[in-house]
Amino acid sequence: MLKKIPYYIPLAVIVLALQVTNISAQSALYNSGNLRIHEGGQLGFHTNLINDGVFDENNGLAGFYGIAPLTISGALPPTLFDIEISNDTNVGLNTVVNVSNNLNFIVGDFFTPKDEPQYYLNFLADSFYTGESDISKVNGYATITDQQNFTFPVGDGMQVRPLVLRSQSVNALAKCAYFFENPNNPSTFTAAFDTESRPPQLGGVSTREFWRLEGNVPSTVQMTWNGRSNMGELTDDVAKIIVVGWSKTTARWEILAGGAAAGDLDQGVVVSALFVPDEYEAITFGAMGEPRDYISLDNYLITPNGDGLNDALEIAELELSPNNHLLIYDRFGLKVFEMTNYTNQFVGYSNVDNFVIGRDKGLPEGVYFYVVSLKDLELDFQGFFYMAR
Structure with missing residues (x-):
C-alpha cells in the first residue's frame, strides 16, 4: 500500500x-x-x-x-x-x-x-x-558508463570547472572530480603530490587546483583556467602552459603536453596529449621551463629486420647515465614503449598495456617520438626516429 x-x-x-x-x-x-x-x-x-x-x-x-x-x-x-x-x-x-x-x-x-x-x-x-x-x-564525483566522449560538469562549492574527456574507444567507466586546493596538501588523499617533484624541463606545477580522473582507455583531456587559477604565479607566457599528471609509476609530475594553449593569463584552454588516466593520481596545469632545460638529441633510423644493422634504438649518451627512463610514443601520441635504465632493448615491439594494433607482429613503420630522462645528470632529452621494416 x-x-x-x-x-x-x-x-x-x-x-x-x-x-x-x-x-x-x-x-x-x-x-x-x-x-x-x-x-x-x-x-x-x-x-x-x-x-x-x-x-x-x-x-x-x-x-x-x-x-x-x-x-x-x-x-x-x-x-x-x-x-x-x-x-x-x-x-x-x-x-x-x-x-x-x-x-x-x-x-x-x-x-x-x-x-x-x-x-x-x-x-x-x-x-x-x-x-x-x-x-x-x-x-x-561524476562518472560515465559506456560513453566515449563527455564533458564532466564538476566543480566545487563556488564554480563549475568542467573537464572534457575524449577517448579512443568507449569507456566502461570513467570518473572525475575537481579539487580547488593545493596538491601539496590534498584533503582526501593519503599522499601528497609534491609540485617540486618534476622533470627539469617542467618549470612549475599549479598549486591552486587539480582534477582526479579515472579511466583505462587512452584519452585526451581539455581543461580551462580562469582568474581563480592564478596562472600569473605559474608563468608569464601562455604558450608555456601545458597539462601535467602525477604519475603513479614515477611518483612525480609528468608532462602530458598536447596542443598549444590558447587565451591569456586570466582565462584560456589547453588540451593534453593521449594518455591513460588510471596511470595518474591527479592532473593539473604546468608550465614549461626555459628552452635551455630541454635539449634535443640526434634523430635516428632503426631497421629491426635482424640483419645486425640498426636493429635497436641505440642512444649512446645513455652510457653517461645508467639511471635513466625512456618513453616512446607513436605519431598519434600513444605510448608504445617504456623502460627504466634503458640499454638498447627497443627492437620495434611495444611493451606497455595500451591499445596497440598488431602488437605481436611488431609496431608499424613510421615516425616515433622519444623522451628520455638522464636522472644521474638531471637532464631530459627528446627526439624522433623513423622505423623501417
Whole structure:
C-alpha cells in the first residue's frame, strides 16, 4: 500500500509498480518495494529518498526541490530517466544515482563526499545534461558508463570547472572530480603530490587546483583556467602552459603536453596529449621551463629486420647515465614503449598495456617520438626516429 506522505509532493502523474513502504519519522521517502515513474509522470522530492527497493524502470521526471538540504541514500542505486534539481542548497548522494536520459541543472549542486568516491552521479550510455553553471553542478564525483566522449560538469562549492574527456574507444567507466586546493596538501588523499617533484624541463606545477580522473582507455583531456587559477604565479607566457599528471609509476609530475594553449593569463584552454588516466593520481596545469632545460638529441633510423644493422634504438649518451627512463610514443601520441635504465632493448615491439594494433607482429613503420630522462645528470632529452621494416 501507499502510506500517507507527511509533506507536499508536486505531482503530475505517478504510477507505482508495486509499493512504497515505511515513510520514516526523519522525513524521508523510503522505498523497499518497487517504485516506478511512468512516461509523462513527474515526482517532486522535497524530502530525503532512501532507496532499498527497485527504482530503475523509469520514463518520467524526478525533481529535487526546496530550500533545505536533501539526501539520496539506500542499499540500491536508483536509476532515474529525467532529473531536475532546483534546490537552494545541496542534494547529497550517499549512494550511486544513475541518469538514463537528461539531467537539468537549475539551482543547487549534487554533492558527493570526496573522501568516499564510491558514491557518485553516473551518466549512463546516451544520457546527457543541460544548464550546468556556477550555481548548479556536481560538487564531487561524476562518472560515465559506456560513453566515449563527455564533458564532466564538476566543480566545487563556488564554480563549475568542467573537464572534457575524449577517448579512443568507449569507456566502461570513467570518473572525475575537481579539487580547488593545493596538491601539496590534498584533503582526501593519503599522499601528497609534491609540485617540486618534476622533470627539469617542467618549470612549475599549479598549486591552486587539480582534477582526479579515472579511466583505462587512452584519452585526451581539455581543461580551462580562469582568474581563480592564478596562472600569473605559474608563468608569464601562455604558450608555456601545458597539462601535467602525477604519475603513479614515477611518483612525480609528468608532462602530458598536447596542443598549444590558447587565451591569456586570466582565462584560456589547453588540451593534453593521449594518455591513460588510471596511470595518474591527479592532473593539473604546468608550465614549461626555459628552452635551455630541454635539449634535443640526434634523430635516428632503426631497421629491426635482424640483419645486425640498426636493429635497436641505440642512444649512446645513455652510457653517461645508467639511471635513466625512456618513453616512446607513436605519431598519434600513444605510448608504445617504456623502460627504466634503458640499454638498447627497443627492437620495434611495444611493451606497455595500451591499445596497440598488431602488437605481436611488431609496431608499424613510421615516425616515433622519444623522451628520455638522464636522472644521474638531471637532464631530459627528446627526439624522433623513423622505423623501417
